[in-house]
Amino acid sequence: MRDLGIVDVDAETVGRLLLLEENHFQDIKAREIMPAKVAVHATAFGNSAGGEIYVGIDEVASQRRWRGFDTIEDANGHVQVLHNLFEGNDLASIRFLRGAGVVGFVLHIIIEKSREMLETADGGIYIRASAQKLPVKLQNHVSIERLKLDKGLATYEDMPLDSVDIPLVSDSLTVTEFMIESVPVSEPDPWLRSQRLIINDRPTVAAVLLYADEPQVILPKRSAIKILRYKSSSKEGYRDQLDGNPITIEGPLTKQIRDAVHAVAEIVGSSQVQTTGGLVSVSYPPETLHEIVTNAVLHRDYSIATDVQIRIFDNRIEVDSPGRLPGHITTANMLDEQFARNGKIVRLINKFPDPPNKDVGEGLNTAFQKMREIGLKPPSIEEHDSRVVVRIRHERLASYEEQILEYLMANGEINNSKARELTGEGSENKMKRVFEKMMDAGQIYRDPSRRGSATAYLLGSPQSDSN
Numbered sequence: 001m002r003d004l005g006i007v008d009v010d011a012e013t014v015g016r017l018l019l020l021e022e023n024h025f026q027d028i029k030a031r032e033i034m035p036a037k038v039a040v041h042a043t044a045f046g047n048s049a050g051g052e053i054y055v056g057i058d059e060v061a062s063q064r065r066w067r068g069f070d071t072i073e074d075a076n077g078h079v080q081v082l083h084n085l086f087e088g089n090d091l092a093s094i095r096f097l098r099g100a101g102v103v104g105f106v107l108h109i110i111i112e113k114s115r116e117m118l119e120t121a122d123g124g125i126y127i128r129a130s131a132q133k134l135p136v137k138l139q140n141h142v143s144i145e146r147l148k149l150d151k152g153l154a155t156y157e158d159m160p161l162d163s164v165d166i167p168l169v170s171d172s173l174t175v176t177e178f179m180i181e182s183v184p185v186s187e188p189d190p191w192l193r194s195q196r197l198i199i200n201d202r203p204t205v206a207a208v209l210l211y212a213d214e215p216q217v218i219l220p221k222r223s224a225i226k227i228l229r230y231k232s233s234s235k236e237g238y239r240d241q242l243d244g245n246p247i248t249i250e251g252p253l254t255k256q257i258r259d260a261v262h263a264v265a266e267i268v269g270s271s272q273v274q275t276t277g278g279l280v281s282v283s284y285p286p287e288t289l290h291e292i293v294t295n296a297v298l299h300r301d302y303s304i305a306t307d308v309q310i311r312i313f314d315n316r317i318e319v320d321s322p323g324r325l326p327g328h329i330t331t332a333n334m335l336d337e338q339f340a341r342n343g344k345i346v347r348l349i350n351k352f353p354d355p356p357n358k359d360v361g362e363g364l365n366t367a368f369q370k371m372r373e374i375g376l377k378p379p380s381i382e383e384h385d386s387r388v389v390v391r392i393r394h395e396r397l398a399s400y401e402e403q404i405l406e407y408l409m410a411n412g413e414i415n416n417s418k419a420r421e422l423t424g425e426g427s428e429n430k431m432k433r434v435f436e437k438m439m440d441a442g443q444i445y446r447d448p449s450r451r452g453s454a455t456a457y458l459l460g461s462p463q464s465d466s467n
Contacts, residue, residue: 001086004095006072006105014099017054017106018064024128025051030058031069031104035081038109039120042082044135046091046114047147048128049330049383054097056106068104072096075107082109085118115328115339117151149303152326156303157209157342160202161218166192168212169203174252175211181353195348205302206344209253216250222322224307225249225260225297229267233315235426248307253349257297257356260310261290267312284317284392285370291363292379292390294356296321298346304386315424316393325388331381335365395424400434405443408459413447415456 009017022028027041033055045051055078056068069075079094086092091112096105119125125144126135138144148154169175170188179188188211192198197207208215208223215223227247230237249260268284296308301323309320325331327339340346350357357363368378377395381388400423407414407422414422416431425431435457438444447456 001083002090002093004093006096006098007108008098009100011100014066014102017097017099018057018066020054025049027051027053028057028059028064029053029055031056031067031075031107033078035077036121038078039081039085040124040126040135042085042092042109042111043118043120043124044126044128045111046118047126047151048113050111050113051128052111053109054106055109056097056104066099066102066104066106068097068099068102068106070104072105075105078107081121084121113328113330115151117147117153149301150324150326152339152341155341155343156301157204157206157344158196158199159205160199161205161208162202164203164208164218166198166201166203168218169197169207172211172213174213174255178211178352182351196344197348206342206348209302209345210348212252214250215252219302221305221307222302223250225256225293225310226307227260227263227267227310227312229312231314233313233421233424237311237313253297253345254352254356257290257294260297261286261293264289264293264310264312264317268317283374284376284394285367285374287370288367288379288392289317290356291367292319292392295363295367296388296390298349298357299323299326299341301326301341301386306387315395315421316391319390319392321388321390322386323388324386325383331383334381335368393424400425400431401438401443404434404438404457405459408444408457413456413458415454 020026020028025045029038029041038053038055041053045053055075056066057064058067059065075096082092082094091114093110095108095110097108098105117125125138125147127138127147129136138147145154149156166189170192175188175192179186179191183191189198192203192207192211197204197211203212205219208218212218225248227249228237229243230241231243232238232241234241247263249256249263251259265286268289293308293310296319300308300321304322306322308322309318311318311320323341325334326341329337329339346357349355371378371392377393380391380393382391400419403423404414404419407418416428416435419431419434420426420428423431425434435444435446439446439457442461444457444459445462447458448462450456
């Protein structure tokens with residue numbers, strides 16, 4: 001554990017801390033909280049997505065107040081518990097906040113997402129549930145195994161499939177072609193056994209996904225890719241916005257990735273998006289599509305009976321991969337850190353001719369870089385309770401104001417709806433504030449002849465227009 005000492009904070013920061021909302025990532029506690037309770041909250045954060053605890057702020061009659069420890073030594077019990085809990089690692093940091101105009105030291109505890117499963121001194125295992133701010137104790141074997149899978153401490157890829165016979169993978173066309181190209185000196189059966197892809201005389205999940213010709217027969221609803229095209233730029237996709245029937249991509253993982261990227265590129269190529277110069281065909285870097293689809297397939301949680309989904313909207317692509325981020329990986333560090341939930345799949349698929357993961361560990365960085373190279377914003381990544389969603393937006397790096405001005409120079413006028421379509425912004429009110437800011441700066445003005453839903457904006461100021 002790291003001790004960062006005493007940090008002085010100004011009155012503005014004190015006020016901001018008193019207004020903090022307790023949520024999935026932060027908690028506020030009075031100084032009277034028992035050290036053992038602090039340990040419960042700390043392990044719950046570590047077993048989830050990480051978070052922060054402020055000890056020394058309490059609430060009276062719905063009003064927050066700063067009531068820190070009189071001396072740093074008064075928090076020794078809490079600090080000692082944390083030292084014992086995080087001994088030998090840097091998962092936790094502590095510092096004491098000394099605020100301007102308030103009395104006492106607030107203990108600020110910062111916990112990072114753990115690679116391992118954390119337990120309290122009495123053996124309790126807790127997680128931070130997103131729907132509530134209180135730690136939840138895991139009471140049964142199923143929930144503990146779920147946490148192990150989320151952490152990457154257990155892996156579904158090594159599970160033997162009792163109902164599957166060995167010839168399904170050892171005699172397949174996929175494994176035959178693979179052996180000829182990649183391991184010509186061996187026969188499939190002994191090689192599969194040497195790679196621990198056959199355990200207890202049964203193929204594992206990884207063996208079926210990589211080498212069965214039709215893994216979906218054995219692993220339905222968790223081994224395919226669904227592609228849906230929505231004729232919309234709305235935040236959510238609805239059934240009445242679907243353009244045709246969803247496409248299902250099946251086959252072994254190498255074929256799935258190749259076919260899915262090809263199918264998405266074909267669909268996207270027939271789409272158009274609003275730009276400052278009018279409607280143009282949508283184009284995303286092929287490397288970005290390839291790397292993000294590959295990442296979703298290789299690092300998803302195959303214990304969850306849901307297929308990878310690729311949703312194509314008019315202004316973006318969403319790649320939805322089942323499972324939380326494994327180990328210590330978070331949305332903040334995933335471009336810099338590595339942790340493979342399915343290490344065997346990642347390693348063995350790299351042995352295929354022209355593997356989808358040629359540059360192991362660099363895929364997402366390549367995806368982000370290629371978007372920047374053509375002037376588009378980098379993808380965004382969101383983690384939900386049981387899935388990770390990557391959004392590839394057709395949005396320029398230019399600010400909203402720059403895009404609006406460029407559009408006005410080419411088209412003369414713009415309204416709120418067109419500006420949101422142009423920028424990808426979903427909020428009508430936020431776009432109104434952009435227009436107001438630009439009017440205050442004298443960049444645009446409201447067309448006086450248009451009112452209500454017909455309101456439009458013109459370039460310059462009313463005075464310059466009248467001249």
